[in-house]
Amino acid sequence: xxxxxxxxxxxxxxxxxxxxxxxxxxxxxxxxxxxxxxxxxxxxxxxxxxxxxxxxxxxxxxxxxxxxxxxxxxxxxxxxxxxxxxxxxxxxxxxxxxxxxxxxxxxxxxxxxxxxxxxxxxxxxxxxxxxxxxxxxxxxxxxxxxxxxxxxxxxxxxxxxxxxxxxxxxxxxxxxxxxxxxxxxxxxxxxxxxxxxxxxxxxxxxxxxxxxxxxxxxxxxxxxxxxxxxxxxxxxxxxxxxxxxxxxxxxxxxxxxxxxxxxxxxxxxxxxxxxxxxxxxxxxxxxxxxxxxxxxxxxxxxxxxxxxxxxxxxxxxxxxxxxxxxxxxxxxxxxxxxxx
Amino acid sequence: xxxxxxxxxxxxxxxxxxxxxxxxxxxxxxxxxxxxxxxxxxxxxxxxxxxxxxxxxxxxxxxxxxxxxxxxxxxxxxxxxxxxxxxxxxxxxxxxxxxxxxxxxxxxxxxxxxxxxxxxxxxxxxxxxxxxxxxxxxxxxxxxxxxxxxxxxxxxxxxxxxxxxxxxxxxxxxxxxxxxxxxxxxxxxxxxxxxxxxxxxxxxxxxxxxxxxxxxxxxxxxxxxxxxxxxxxxxxxxxxxxxxxxxxxxxxxxxxxxxxxxxxxxxxxxxxxxxxxxxxxxxxxxxxxxxxxxxxxxxxxxxxxxxxxxxxxxxxxxxxxxxxxxxxxxxxxxxxxxxxxxxxxxxxxxxxxxxxxxxxxxxxxxxxxxxxxxxxxxxxxxxxxxxxxxxxxxxxxxxxxxxxxxxxxxxxxxxxxxxxxxxxxx
Numbered sequence: 022x023x024x025x026x027x028x029x030x031x032x033x034x035x036x037x038x039x040x041x042x043x044x045x046x047x048x049x050x051x052x053x054x055x056x057x058x059x060x061x062x063x064x065x066x067x068x069x070x071x072x073x074x075x076x077x078x079x080x081x082x083x084x085x086x087x088x089x090x091x092x093x094x095x096x097x098x099x100x101x102x103x104x105x106x107x108x109x110x111x112x113x114x115x116x117x118x119x120x121x122x123x124x125x126x127x128x129x130x131x132x133x134x135x136x137x138x139x140x141x142x143x144x145x146x147x148x149x150x151x152x153x154x155x156x157x158x159x160x161x162x163x164x165x166x167x168x169x170x171x172x173x174x175x176x177x178x179x180x181x182x183x184x185x186x187x188x189x190x191x192x193x194x195x196x197x198x199x200x201x202x203x204x205x206x207x208x209x210x211x212x213x214x215x216x217x218x219x220x221x222x223x224x225x226x227x228x229x230x231x232x233x234x235x236x237x238x239x240x241x242x243x244x245x246x247x248x249x250x251x252x253x254x255x256x257x258x259x260x261x262x263x264x265x266x267x268x269x270x271x272x273x274x275x276x277x278x279x280x281x282x283x284x285x286x287x288x289x290x291x292x293x294x295x296x297x298x299x300x301x302x303x304x305x306x307x308x309x310x311x312x313x314x315x316x317x318x319x320x321x322x323x324x325x326x327x328x329x330x331x332x333x334x335x336x337x338x339x340x341x342x343x344x345x346x347x348x349x350x351x352x353x354x355x356x357x358x359x360x361x
Numbered sequence: 362x363x364x365x366x367x368x369x370x371x372x373x374x375x376x377x378x379x380x381x382x383x384x385x386x387x388x389x390x391x392x393x394x395x396x397x398x399x400x401x402x403x404x405x406x407x408x409x410x411x412x413x414x415x416x417x418x419x420x421x422x423x424x425x426x427x428x429x430x431x432x433x434x435x436x437x438x439x440x441x442x443x444x445x446x447x448x449x450x451x452x453x454x455x456x457x458x459x460x461x462x463x464x465x466x467x468x469x470x471x472x473x474x475x476x477x478x479x480x481x482x483x484x485x486x487x488x489x490x491x492x493x494x495x496x497x498x499x500x501x502x503x504x505x506x507x508x509x510x511x512x513x514x515x516x517x518x519x520x521x522x523x524x525x526x527x528x529x530x531x532x533x534x535x536x537x538x539x540x541x542x543x544x545x546x547x548x549x550x551x552x553x554x555x556x557x558x559x560x561x562x563x564x565x566x567x568x569x570x571x572x573x574x575x576x577x578x579x580x581x582x583x584x585x586x587x588x589x590x591x592x593x594x595x596x597x598x599x600x601x602x603x604x605x606x607x608x609x610x611x612x613x614x615x616x617x618x619x620x621x622x623x624x625x626x627x628x629x630x631x632x633x634x635x636x637x638x639x640x641x642x643x644x645x646x647x648x649x650x651x652x653x654x655x656x657x658x659x660x661x662x663x664x665x666x667x668x669x670x671x672x673x674x675x676x677x678x679x680x681x682x683x684x685x686x687x688x689x690x691x692x693x694x695x696x697x698x699x700x701x702x703x704x705x706x707x708x709x710x711x712x713x714x715x716x717x718x719x720x721x722x723x724x725x726x727x728x729x730x731x732x733x734x735x736x737x738x739x740x741x742x743x744x745x746x747x748x749x750x751x752x753x754x755x756x757x758x759x760x761x762x763x764x765x766x767x768x769x770x771x772x773x774x775x776x777x778x779x780x781x782x783x784x785x786x787x
Contacts (some may be wrong), residue, residue, distance in 0.1 A: 328783050330780070
């Protein structure tokens with residue numbers, strides 16, 4: 022071709038990467054022919070389903086089928102494990118769960134532990150979400166400033182997220198128990214020993230506190246990412262106008278951070294409703310039933326009793342599932358509204 | 362060349378023989394839990410069994426006690442259980458147990474040696490099956506930190522002392538030596554009934570149906586409730602967790618924080634090993650109530666599982682382990698009260714136990730003869746864990762102030778009725 026200089030001839034051998042690529046190329050060639058044939062037969066539009074099929078099979082087996090089985094269990098009774106051996110009881114398990122004099126007073130309910138679990142989960146979630154969002158926001162704002170050791174502090178706040186919930190609960194149990202670190206400090210300062218995990222008020226406070234300590238780093242990270250995505254020229258313009266900092270925060274930062282805040286609120290809400298492992302290890306649901314959460318109720322009803330009441334536990338988990346679906350729907354609605 | 366061929370040939374032959382032998386070997390899985398060192402003892406006994414029976418290999422799967430009560434029943438219900446299991450809830454899983462009689466060489470030996478306890482392993486109506494043998498007979502009863510009494514300069518109550526006597530004495534001791542727990546009782550329905558039977562609780566009516574709430578039960582519940590109010594018992598055990606969760610005070614007792622610990626004979630092995638010479642501990646006879654001085658019997662059994670593919674081999678393993686010499690060695694090395702009538706009659710020399718451990722074993726062995734009929738009936742009742750669980754769950758709520766004792770009684774009765782009705786749904 023005129024004007025184009027030919028490439029110099031090379032005598033170098035193909036690299037190891039090229040050799041390793043050969044089997045991959047061959048495998049692709051082998052897959053290529055049947056896929057082309059399939060595309061000709063089905064058409065381009067329907068090929069998407071072929072690619073989705075493996076995932077759909079796994080989803081059906083490990084998510085959809087268990088949901089269906091759970092619903093079947095919730096309308097059956099008895100101690101048998103196989104659905105075919107369980108007698109049909111219709112809405113009997115749901116009727117038993119919802120048989121209450123007043124839903125605001127669990128002691129008037131036939132299955133009072135379920136309603137105590139609902140009330141505790143509500144209290145736990147409400148207080149945890151409010152505190153979690155405020156603290157995460159505050160931490161994210163501070164970590165977004167140009168402070169010394171910023172990288173170190175970001176790692177420190179994120180570190181508990183990497184720990185297993187059981188480990189977190191055990192660490193705090195050692196701190197909070199009768200002869201734990203906290204009581205040693207209080208006694209060392211001349212105070213009286215406090216049985217933190219035996220007094221109902223304290224037990225709930227620490228359940229919320231430990232949960233916030235363990236998960237705050239994750240939510241802080243989401244908010245920090247949101248803060249860093251806000252263009253700096255907006256702040257520069259505000260600075261030139263001599264806008265007070267609190268006003269900048271309320272009128273600029275918060276509205277621009279709103280999509281991230283929605284994600285944080287809804288994720289914290291869903292996680293709060295699902296809480297089990299940390300609280301179970303930390304307080305065992307006690308004292309009494311002061312920190313008994315709905316998931317612990319489901320677990321104990323299904324597995325801890327001599328008569329393992331799978332039907333009642335399944336009904337309670339269907340109720341929980343409906344609540345979680347509503348919360349997820351709320352998240353979607355809020356996100357779409359904001360996007361619109 | 363010839364030598365090489367010969368070597369290769371014989372190597373191949375040995376390989377084939379080895380492979381055929383390996384193919385003929387039956388592998389059995391045994392699910393096991395331990396309170397003390399009995400897992401090590403069982404491993405040793407199984408190794409000796411396998412040396413004598415090359416065609417059987419037993420894999421010992423050691424799991425926590427919680428897994429035996431919560432996971433094993435689900436495994437068994439889904440036909441995925443082991444071949445052999447050590448279980449504590451005998452009545453609860455009786456329906457999954459294998460009747461070993463057709464495969465045993467000498468079923469009469471089992472009847473003669475373990476007879477009274479076999480009924481605990483049978484479903485209602487069954488009077489003859491032999492599902493296994495008792496690896497341990499347990500009796501509830503208290504351990505006392507004698508050193509704390511000596512330090513406080515207070516005399517220990519005598520053998521026929523009542524619970525009230527002990528509560529008064531332990532509270533005084535705890536106050537003098539600054540011990541946080543005058544009396545600790547395991548958070549367990551079984552242990553509660555170790556007190557309640559002495560107070561006159563009958564638990565079952567003449568038709569063997571639950572009639573849990575009676576005057577004896579109420580007396581015991583009131584006692585435990587009042588102890589919490591008076592500081593004799595700390596809320597850290599019964600009040601600290603919810604529902605049916607078990608909580609023991611072994612660690613607190615070992616750390617000399619408990620004056621009197623109501624638990625049972627299965628603790629002797631670990632106390633003997635871990636307390637050592639740190640302080641003097643003694644087992645004392647179960648304190649008396651107005652009805653009697655009985656504790657609660659209990660125990661664990663090693664049983665065959667119905668779904669096994671190798672019932673003959675399962676029977677051979679159990680027959681070996683249940684034989685008098687082997688069982689005696691197991692009880693002796695594990696520091697257990699024997700669940701074998703012949704061995705119990707002859708008595709065991711617990712060579713590995715310290716003088717304190719030996720004395721404790723003697724006290725608990727003597728307690729077996731004092732068990733009230735109501736205690737034995739409750740232990741043999743198929744739904745006993747339903748009653749135990751309802752009791753601790755609801756009493757725990759009353760102790761923390763979530764309900765009154767009267768409300769707890771109503772809830773216990775309704776919980777028991779509801780769960781038994783659920784079990785009977787077909």
